[in-house]
Amino acid sequence: MAARAFDVKPLFAEPYFKTNIADAITPKQEKFIKNLKMLDNQVNKISVELYLFERPEMKSIKAAVQEALDTFAREVMGIDQTLAVTQSWSLMNPPGVGMHGHTHSNSLVSGSLYYTDLPDPPGNMIFERHNHYRQLEIAVNGEKQNIYNAPRNAVVPTKGDLVLFSSALQHYVEVNNSQMDRRSIAFNTFVRGKIGSFRDVSELEL
Numbered sequence: 037m038a039a040r041a042f043d044v045k046p047l048f049a050e051p052y053f054k055t056n057i058a059d060a061i062t063p064k065q066e067k068f069i070k071n072l073k074m075l076d077n078q079v080n081k082i083s084v085e086l087y088l089f090e091r092p093e094m095k096s097i098k099a100a101v102q103e104a105l106d107t108f109a110r111e112v113m114g115i116d117q118t119l120a121v122t123q124s125w126s127l128m129n130p131p132g133v134g135m136h137g138h139t140h141s142n143s144l145v146s147g148s149l150y151y152t153d154l155p156d157p158p159g160n161m162i163f164e165r166h167n168h169y170r171q172l173e174i175a176v177n178g179e180k181q182n183i184y185n186a187p188r189n190a191v192v193p194t195k196g197d198l199v200l201f202s203s204a205l206q207h208y209v210e211v212n213n214s215q216m217d218r219r220s221i222a223f224n225t226f227v228r229g230k231i232g233s234f235r236d237v238s239e240l241e242l
């Protein structure tokens with residue numbers, strides 16, 4: 037018997053946004069970021085500076101990131117309000133080190149910026165479909181994996197890439213399987229402007 041025809045269509049989708057801002061990053065800025073004082077952060081290293089984009093040395097990078105956030109808000113989220121960077125910091129994974137799964141609290145959209153040369157392999161960023169306890173886990177047949185059922189998806193970074201994603205998405209970084217340090221910048225954002233409706237008494241000015 038011939039199989040009946042059927043349709044599978046997306047109801048909703050989870051986006052991530054990628055652009056390249058290598059043109060906004062100077063060798064002097066790369067050096068400045070690499071020379072920031074770092075602290076131990078569980079297994080990797082994090083900068084002492086946690087408001088990195090506020091530093092005058094970061095001006096052109098901050099402007100390029102804001103331009104991308106404005107595009108994301110307008111074209112992807114379809115909102116009139118602004119996404120403003122809150123905290124921003126640099127990260128370093130030495131050889132043999134990755135980053136455990138986490139989400140970003142008190143943030144709407146988060147970002148990663150690969151501001152300098154990456155190792156080979158670059159250490160992918162892995163996004164997970166689920167970010168909480170699952171009583172029932174039914175493995176998906178590998179050959180049948182697709183956008184509707186995949187438990188996780190990888191983003192492969194290249195130099196200059198800026199990746200934006202929902203702060204609620206669970207993500208981790210693969211172990212650095214090279215002999216070179218893996219460096220990046222991360223940041224959080226929050227919405228600025230007026231949301232809700234005055235007459236519905238849901239108005240909130242941020």
Ligand SMILES: [Fe+2]
Nearest residue numbers: 138140207222
């Ligand atoms: Fe993160």
